[in-house]
Amino acid sequence: MKECIISFIGGGNMARCLIGGLIANGFPANKIRVADPNSETLNSLAAGYSVNIYQDNVAAIKDADVVVLAVKPQQMQSVVRSLGTHWKPECLLISIAAGIRLNAISRWLAHADAAIVRTMPNTPSLVQAGATALFANSHTRHDQRELAEGIMRAVGLAIWLDDEQHMDAVTALSGSGPAYFFLVMEAMESAAKRLGLDENTARMLCLETAFGAAKMALESGDNAATLRQKVTSPGGTTERAIHELQDGGLTGLFENAMVAAALRSRELADQLGQDHEQ
Structure with missing residues (x-):
């Protein structure tokens, strides 16, 4: 090379x-x-x-x-x-x-x-x-x-x-994916500030939590569902939060969002692939 x-x-x-x-x-x-x-x-x-x-x-x-x-x-x-x-x-x-x-x-x-x-x-x-x-x-x-x-x-x-x-699926997952995580981080920071944390504390804790979760996922042989289960104690705070997210339709929202992104990727490819007049 x-x-x-x-x-x-x-x-x-x-x-x-x-x-x-x-x-x-x-x-x-x-x-x-x-x-x-x-x-x-x-x-x-x-x-x-x-x-x-x-x-x-x-x-x-x-x-x-x-x-x-x-x-x-x-x-x-x-x-x-x-x-x-x-x-x-x-x-x-x-x-x-x-x-x-x-x-x-x-x-x-x-x-x-x-x-x-x-x-x-x-x-x-x-x-x-x-x-x-x-x-x-x-x-x-x-x-x-x-x-x-x-x-x-x-x-x-x-x-x-x-x-x-x-x-098209890659575009919807890893191409657009960073923005999804930024949106989740934005929402978490906003909620933390409403719970009383100052902006800098909320931001730093959110960033390090996102980094730590990604590092755990990369270094572990477990899939995301197993990792989530391992950090979700029965009857605890995390379980309560996860139930709220699932009851709110989070999984379906992500699927709908990624399908929309993939469809848009296909549309753009069709448009960009057309020949211009020479």
Whole structure:
């Protein structure tokens, strides 16, 4: 992996996060290229990571082994089309743009046999605690899959999917999931303040409780239901609180919310995958 050249098209937050993670894991900075139209973004990346910077996408991908598309979904079609005539057949393309399906990327690139990996990282990747799902097309070699996984593992967990349609469920779970936890934390802090705690105390206790619960779940072999049962004493305070949440339909609300998110993900993929007039 350390011998390959990785070119990032787009130097925003997620690209910066991946670059930082790669370098922290020992990947040589002089093997990383970044192209972005914003000179301030490029200068910041060069100063922070000593990577090679470009304002021309085509120049950035010359002789690259991997091209990571880190642009907004709405920009994907024009960017991919502009790279097509300069594409090297053995190059691996990795997309981190939400909602863009592999068939659309392949069509815009105009290389039917191009190796493409679609990924869905989430925002905790910004603090190297991400969860990323990956799906590769049939033209992606085993070593290219390993390369894609290695890049995404630089910012957290990486899991392969066996069906691209599952990306909608991933979007609803890990993609949108951080916001669900933030909402729960927001509600808990608000309730704690109404019970008399000051804002800072409520916030710090909530944050540490969320962190501790996640750490327990990660380090335990038990599933979430078993962990919940273990900390719920019969007739105690936790049991009373859990009954209130369940009686209020919490489980059904979460299911409805995630179904809605998955449906919206599918709708956006349909919209974003449409060809623009050339």
